Amino acid sequence: MSVHPDPESLALAALPAEPSDPGVAAHLAACAACRSHVDELARTVALAQDGVDGAGDLAGPPDRVWAGIAAELGAELQPVDDPPPPERSKARRRVLVAVAAAVVALAAGVGIGLGVGAVGGTPGAGPPATVVAQLQPIGPLDPAASGTLTATEQAGVRTMAVRLTGVPDTAGADYLEVWLMNGPGTEIVALGALTRDDTGYTGSFTVPSNLPMTQLDLVDVSAERYDGNPGHSGVSILRGTLA
Amino acid sequence: MIDPGELSDLDAADRATAERLAAGDPTALRAAFNRYGGLVHAIALRRLGTPQDAEDVTQQVFVRAWRGRATLDLQRGTLGAWLVGITRRQIADRLASRRRDLELADRVGRMSFGSPPAPAPDSVVEALAVADELNHLPDQVGKVVRLAFFDDLTHQQIATLTGLPLGTVKSHLRRGLERLRGQWRRKEGTR
Numbered sequence: 001m002s003v004h005p006d007p008e009s010l011a012l013a014a015l016p017a018e019p020s021d022p023g024v025a026a027h028l029a030a031c032a033a034c035r036s037h038v039d040e041l042a043r044t045v046a047l048a049q050d051g052v053d054g055a056g057d058l059a060g061p062p063d064r065v066w067a068g069i070a071a072e073l074g075a076e077l078q079p080v081d082d083p084p085p086p087e088r089s090k091a092r093r094r095v096l097v098a099v100a101a102a103v104v105a106l107a108a109g110v111g112i113g114l115g116v117g118a119v120g121g122t123p124g125a126g127p128p129a130t131v132v133a134q135l136q137p138i139g140p141l142d143p144a145a146s147g148t149l150t151a152t153e154q155a156g157v158r159t160m161a162v163r164l165t166g167v168p169d170t171a172g173a174d175y176l177e178v179w180l181m182n183g184p185g186t187e188i189v190a191l192g193a194l195t196r197d198d199t200g201y202t203g204s205f206t207v208p209s210n211l212p213m214t215q216l217d218l219v220d221v222s223a224e225r226y227d228g229n230p231g232h233s234g235v236s237i238l239r240g241t242l243a
Numbered sequence: 244m245i246d247p248g249e250l251s252d253l254d255a256a257d258r259a260t261a262e263r264l265a266a267g268d269p270t271a272l273r274a275a276f277n278r279y280g281g282l283v284h285a286i287a288l289r290r291l292g293t294p295q296d297a298e299d300v301t302q303q304v305f306v307r308a309w310r311g312r313a314t315l316d317l318q319r320g321t322l323g324a325w326l327v328g329i330t331r332r333q334i335a336d337r338l339a340s341r342r343r344d345l346e347l348a349d350r351v352g353r354m355s356f357g358s359p360p361a362p363a364p365d366s367v368v369e370a371l372a373v374a375d376e377l378n379h380l381p382d383q384v385g386k387v388v389r390l391a392f393f394d395d396l397t398h399q400q401i402a403t404l405t406g407l408p409l410g411t412v413k414s415h416l417r418r419g420l421e422r423l424r425g426q427w428r429r430k431e432g433t434r
Contacts, residue, residue: 008417012413040425048392057284059281072302237270
């Protein structure tokens with residue numbers, strides 16, 4: 001029996017338009033192993049040709065299917081090792097409301113005004129910003145993606161600005177949202193949604209100066225949908241720890 | 244230029260998703276859904292016929308994938324093959340329950356699926372798996388393979404048309420073809 005043809009010659013022998021190579025054809029007539037391999041490759045071509053007839057079906061299920069999966073799994077959809085993204089449960093939101101209420105009470109008690117949002121809308125005009133967290137991609141996000149969180153403080157108003165670069169359009173997300181949370185994910189505060197611009201995503205948020213930042217030291221960016229649910233989607237795409 | 248890394252990168256990404264899923268990372272479930280949701284849904288749609296059932300089965304497949312992530316054994320097969328296996332069982336359950344439920348079988352019968360509905364042959368699942376993988380090949384490999392499969396071009400004509408060296412075209416054809424073959428050939432080892 002002749003020497004087995006190289007794998008590329010065998011592949012060509014399975015393709016519909018290739019002219020038959022006499023040397024390969026003679027070998028295939030004599031070698032059952034190579035013949036069987038070429039037959040499998042030829043069947044693969046036939047399957048691909050059949051399969052593309054249904055290629056329209058492969059476009060993917062409607063978005064509501066993922067929503068159904070997330071809803072059915074609910075709190076089960078928690079990571080085991082990483083700090084868990086908080087789930088969308090009502091119980092969790094009650095905790096958050098309680099945290100927020102405690103912050104408000106504390107602020108009122110020490111006489112610090114919380115109407116900071118009204119005067120915090122001019123980021124960039126004040127003192128230099130300090131980078132307080134570097135954000136790294138987690139999950140399936142492009143490893144080239146990155147982000148920074150900077151903070152400025154002026155007249156008791158802390159402003160946090162987020163800038164993300166290298167973040168591709170996130171399939172299945174309508175917008176990105178920034179959160180501060182504690183390690184176990186039991187306490188979480190939404191900073192707000194990010195805006196897309198030419199170079200990535202940006203957002204600037206005022207933060208009550210007495211927010212317990214030492215507890216909420218994890219910065220989380222999540223992919224969100226316009227689904228009427230104000231909670232964290234459970235899909236985190238970047239994270240960093242406050243310096 | 245030959246890029247031997249391209250297709251193995253595809254494998255590496257798949258394996259990384261599988262490992263993160265097995266470790267309980269919920270973003271991996273989303274990644275698996277993004278990559279394989281289309282195939283799972285297409286198989287369910289083809290074998291069950293009704294969009295509602297296909298969506299229900301797709302949801303159940305990924306719910307079960309999350310709850311059964313401890314059974315994902317990469318020694319025995321790929322993430323895609325594991326999900327297709329779950330899909331097959333879900334579809335079989337659904338068809339069995341249709342047969343039990345005469346009222347439903349009647350309704351399906353009126354929709355001309357027969358009673359009981361005849362499942363599409365296994366080759367339909369294989370063809371969808373191959374076509375889905377073709378959609379996910381690296382761009383250049385996928386383009387070369389399509390020209391050979393669907394436009395009946397020889398590797399020399401493809402080289403002329405694309406400007407790629409002959410050796411690159413032959414390498415893309417072999418590696419693309421063998422990867423697609425793996426979509427149906429490997430399943431015997433993973434069932």
